[in-house]
Amino acid sequence: MRKSPDPTWARLGFSEAPDFTESGKNVGIVIIDKIIPHPAIQHLGYRLKYVTVHDDFSITCRNIALEEPVENDDASGEHGLMTLLALSHKPFVLQGKTHTGIAPAANYFVLNHGAFKIGEGERLKAGIEWILNKQKEWNIRMILSTGWHALDHQVYLKSTRKNSTVQALASAVRSGVLVVCSNGNTRTVNILPPRDYLAVGGYNDRGLAERHNHLPFPDEPYGRNAEGHFRPDVLAPRVYLTVPFCESNKKADVVSYYWGTSGAATLVTGVAAYLMSIFQGLDTTTLRTALTTYGDRIHGYDNLAPRINVTKAKTAIELGQITNQPQEAIRFLRIRHTHIELHSQDDMKRAIALSTLVERQLCSRDLLWQYSFDHSPIVRKVAVWALEKPINEHERKDFWNRLAQESEGGVRGWYAYALLQDARKNEVSQWIPLSTDINWTVRWCVREYLAMFPDFFPQLEPTHDPDSILSKASPLIQWLSDRNG
The missing domain is CATH 3.40.50.200 (Peptidase S8/S53 domain)
Structure with a gap:
């Protein structure tokens, strides 16, 4: 400032x-x-x-x-x-x-x-x-x-x-x-x-x-x-x-x-x-x-x-304007049958059910991929986190594609974190554009990726200020442009 x-x-x-x-x-x-x-x-x-x-x-x-x-x-x-x-x-x-x-x-x-x-x-x-x-x-x-x-x-x-x-x-x-x-x-x-x-x-x-x-x-x-x-x-x-x-x-x-x-x-x-x-x-x-x-x-x-x-x-x-209404009974979401709630119309019930199955190790990888397409970002975050990271080259390509298509910041954060696990030096052209992402986790992953190769790539200075994201990323974007040019 x-x-x-x-x-x-x-x-x-x-x-x-x-x-x-x-x-x-x-x-x-x-x-x-x-x-x-x-x-x-x-x-x-x-x-x-x-x-x-x-x-x-x-x-x-x-x-x-x-x-x-x-x-x-x-x-x-x-x-x-x-x-x-x-x-x-x-x-x-x-x-x-x-x-x-x-x-x-x-x-x-x-x-x-x-x-x-x-x-x-x-x-x-x-x-x-x-x-x-x-x-x-x-x-x-x-x-x-x-x-x-x-x-x-x-x-x-x-x-x-x-x-x-x-x-x-x-x-x-x-x-x-x-x-x-x-x-x-x-x-x-x-x-x-x-x-x-x-x-x-x-x-x-x-x-x-x-x-x-x-x-x-x-x-x-x-x-x-x-x-x-x-x-x-x-x-x-x-x-x-x-x-x-x-x-x-x-x-x-x-x-x-x-x-x-x-x-x-x-x-x-x-x-x-x-x-x-x-x-x-x-x-x-x-x-x-x-x-x-x-x-x-x-x-x-x-x-x-x-x-x-x-x-x-x-x-x-x-002025005595505060009127405390009588406490109504607190209603809690209840999950009675996990496998049934996995198909609930309620996003939170699906997310809780999926979380329970993942923690009990009762979820196949195919099922996780299926729920990574769920219309609720709350559910998608559970599925993408549980996938952990790509297990082969085909999945790695899919992760990059899904990151590019995903609009919700929190889900983007977990795709980036998964890709960071086995990141390679030749992926720099894919990582640096993410330095302008609004999600803190995505930018943190970019910083960690660049820190893996300090002798080859410029580094990213992290910022908590949304108004400074572009200015902090600008030297990286320019470096990539010059490199590609």
């Missing part, structure tokens, strides 16, 4: 910057992630606790903000730091604009349970139970889970109630704690969060507060989850989320940019804490209704979730 982005608070619809000493005050927020000591979090002092569940299920609690910063040569803890800073960083001015955390006065409890390792569900449950024992003392009001899918397969579909994170957080949900989660960063994924969680998707606001500039994010996942419930609930900015510089690779930059629906969910968590600190006793049902009812739809977009608008939601609560 040529100029610095607008502050995240302005892009969320705040009428003025959140008060550094009041926004989120006394609200307890649990962040499921890991962090390291860092100068940018030292102002939090005793308001930041770092809870770690170890492999032997022992639990430690540190005042990590009071510890001396450490050298960090990898990105370990970087994601958690950006999350924490987006919520709580001190005010700073950049090109005349004041940036500040969304809920800088809140109390924070970062929970590291050893995610994405065997046994993570049991460790998470132990950590959550330990924290909930102090729920009243710490006023725990919400949990931010940006990686709720845990070790689950992200394409094969099953009930979210079988997810280890969902099971671990069930007691928190029952106790009235609001769980905020990210909805996913790319359409290559099929699984979407449970209805119990406030699921946050993203959009491309280009770093600008003016809402007429906002666009759908081109690779944004949305739709029904395995229980048949539409996700996400709300949308928030997912590009150029500005925080104080905190990256492991040393640069001269004064800021870092947080990206994706992890960042979007973090901002919504901050908004929720802000509103809870203003309206004492605000319950999670009323809060969710305010955020989902008094937002702004993106015109012409079939994603039903609205953009967060803080001023609208706050005004509606002030």
Whole structure:
């Protein structure tokens, strides 16, 4: 970007910057992630606790903000730091604009349970139970889970109630704690969060507060989850989320940019804490209704979730306009006979049935090819993923042809990933044109392909900014044109 982005608070619809000493005050927020000591979090002092569940299920609690910063040569803890800073960083001015955390006065409890390792569900449950024992003392009001899918397969579909994170957080949900989660960063994924969680998707606001500039994010996942419930609930900015510089690779930059629906969910968590600190006793049902009812739809977009608008939601609560409708019975999709549901008129039922058969190793390759032609991209993703990769030259040619014909970004991602498995040097003319694809996975595959032959081909610099895809790919396209010319 040529100029610095607008502050995240302005892009969320705040009428003025959140008060550094009041926004989120006394609200307890649990962040499921890991962090390291860092100068940018030292102002939090005793308001930041770092809870770690170890492999032997022992639990430690540190005042990590009071510890001396450490050298960090990898990105370990970087994601958690950006999350924490987006919520709580001190005010700073950049090109005349004041940036500040969304809920800088809140109390924070970062929970590291050893995610994405065997046994993570049991460790998470132990950590959550330990924290909930102090729920009243710490006023725990919400949990931010940006990686709720845990070790689950992200394409094969099953009930979210079988997810280890969902099971671990069930007691928190029952106790009235609001769980905020990210909805996913790319359409290559099929699984979407449970209805119990406030699921946050993203959009491309280009770093600008003016809402007429906002666009759908081109690779944004949305739709029904395995229980048949539409996700996400709300949308928030997912590009150029500005925080104080905190990256492991040393640069001269004064800021870092947080990206994706992890960042979007973090901002919504901050908004929720802000509103809870203003309206004492605000319950999670009323809060969710305010955020989902008094937002702004993106015109012409079939994603039903609205953009967060803080001023609208706050005004509606002030004026008593929030009416919580009686909870209707939650209806879940039910799969009674897998082989019968494989032919259901319901896309999700077919996808769940196919996922079940694949996981039970009851699907022939011919059947997978048959369902790779299904009219639903949800089903096609399951089939293409299960095919894994071409098994001969004839199939490899078919994969390339299908990739060229496929219009849905998520399915394109899995065709590209399958072709990457045994990619050859002489395929460069087929790979480089994919560097302009809207799907992140497709572009990631191009980058990985080129990285296999660094002495022969130029490299692709990845970008999370949809508006920068063409400019990042341009040198590659020109190189290929010169080579072919």
